[in-house]
Amino acid sequence: MIIRLRDAALEGDEEAARRIDRNTLWQTVIRDHPHFETFVLRGLDEIPTVGWPQVSYLQSKGRIADFIGRQETFEADMRAVIARIGLEDPADVGRVNAAPDHLDYRSVYTPAMRDKVTRVSERDLRAFSYDFS
Incomplete structure (x- = not known):
């Protein structure tokens, strides 16, 4: 971006x-x-x-997020949020801020980059079920 x-x-x-x-x-x-x-x-x-x-942004004193949307399922997740709060479902829920030729995230990492991200982002990888396999 x-x-x-x-x-x-x-x-x-x-x-x-x-x-x-x-x-x-x-x-x-x-x-x-x-x-x-x-x-x-x-x-x-x-x-x-x-x-x-990033998971630390999903909770604060006495509150925790009860829904986590994903870029990979942006349209479906936005529609779920819209329905949940009782708004009319629009024809267009927006667009994902990704390049049109979007690659699977695993394909752009070298082994050294995978090791680094796995170490630094361990909590997020577990919480959001991401991996490099």
Whole structure:
């Protein structure tokens, strides 16, 4: 996502450039980790907020999420949420922010990247049932 925004900004997309200018995390990734492998192998250690377990965002004092939607099943999950809160089901529930040629996430990781993500994201991998097999 960050690299797509960077490329759009370089091609003259002013909104993409503004979004990058307002986000110091994206600026750091573009400057210090221009390739996905570099980001995984070094960025997960160097950028503190990136290594935080995502599952920790699903609970707070006295509350826990009772539904977790997934990008992989975005449309069905959005329809489930819409039905659950009693809204009329729209014809279009939105789009997923993924490239049209989206690859299975397992195919873009080298063995070293898999080891790193498995170590850093152990809680999330277990909680969300992701793996590299």
